[in-house]
Amino acid sequence: MTATLVPVFAALGDETRWSILAALGEGDASASALAGRLPVTRQAIAKHLAVLQEVGLVEPVRVGREVRYRVIGSQLSATAHRLDAIGAEWDRRLAAIKQIAEGL
Amino acid sequence: MTATLVPVFAALGDETRWSILAALGEGDASASALAGRLPVTRQAIAKHLAVLQEVGLVEPVRVGREVRYRVIGSQLSATAHRLDAIGAEWDRRLAAIKQIAEGL
DNA sequence: GTTTGCTGCAACCCGATAGTTGCAGATCTA
């Protein structure tokens, strides 16, 4: 269902990919259309879109002869919640360790 | 204050780094100590710790002649919340676009 | 004061990946 967490972060760890996501945020667009707005080649964008699709952050939609891509915001939210849970767990555990260390 | 978002994700996009974070979750440890538990060299771990420190996910603590590292869970939570906000914003905007597209 | 153990720096290797150009195939339009 949801992709494993780490590859999602790897996908999000690239500026160009965020530019693409930002551009897609203003409406679905094809790789060619995005190439007009961003300072990289269509093929480079196509590769990035493949990566984003792989981890479920984006989804292709055929419209005639072109392939538009749409951002899946819920995947972003899901990832955020999993990360938040981990962060909270860490704080909890570290607090426990700290108490032990303080001799309580 | 909080590091820019993208480098944090880049830091979280590596399995070994998660192993290190997980190991640190059971208590602060030095690079040498971690090298005993993980299947990589001390220097490799040192590099990873430098990356993690750079983005504020981890914090060094001198203890005598060794340098222990501690996870900063709150940074993880902060990142999660920023990501969640972005995801929600995206969903909101895309819903609006969808309504427009449906002629409403 | 010598030995032990931990840190830090530098050079190096290699695989992954961001980016490019070029071309072939498919599809809409005139």
Next chain:
DNA sequence: TAGATCTGCAACTATCGGGTTGCAGCAAAC
């Protein structure tokens, strides 16, 4: 049918990053 566009595949380059080994420096222990 011909021409214009958009996609997809392949080859190639170059940089980055994860990992290694080796060595020098320094703090603790004995």
